[in-house]
């Protein structure tokens with residue numbers, strides 16, 4: 001079990017063609033494979049539905065991705081309309 005003290009809020013990268021979530025701590029890209037629903041055996045005791053774990057070696061922050069994910073979905077929908 002990895003310990004965590006605090007969590008950060010993921011941000012949505014601006015001006016990217018594909019919606020990309022960034023670590024709220026070090027601004028690294030959060031790999032999609034490290035973003036998951038906060039439930040079941042992966043459940044974190046955080047007030048978030050979607051969790052993103054930073055993969056940067058010197059960071060490893062736990063990110064709440066709720067807002068960023070919502071924005072990303074909106075952006076995706078807008079892109080679809082644009083195309």
Ligand SMILES: [Zn+2]
Pocket residue numbers: 023024025026027028054055056059060061
């Ligand atoms: Zn990070």
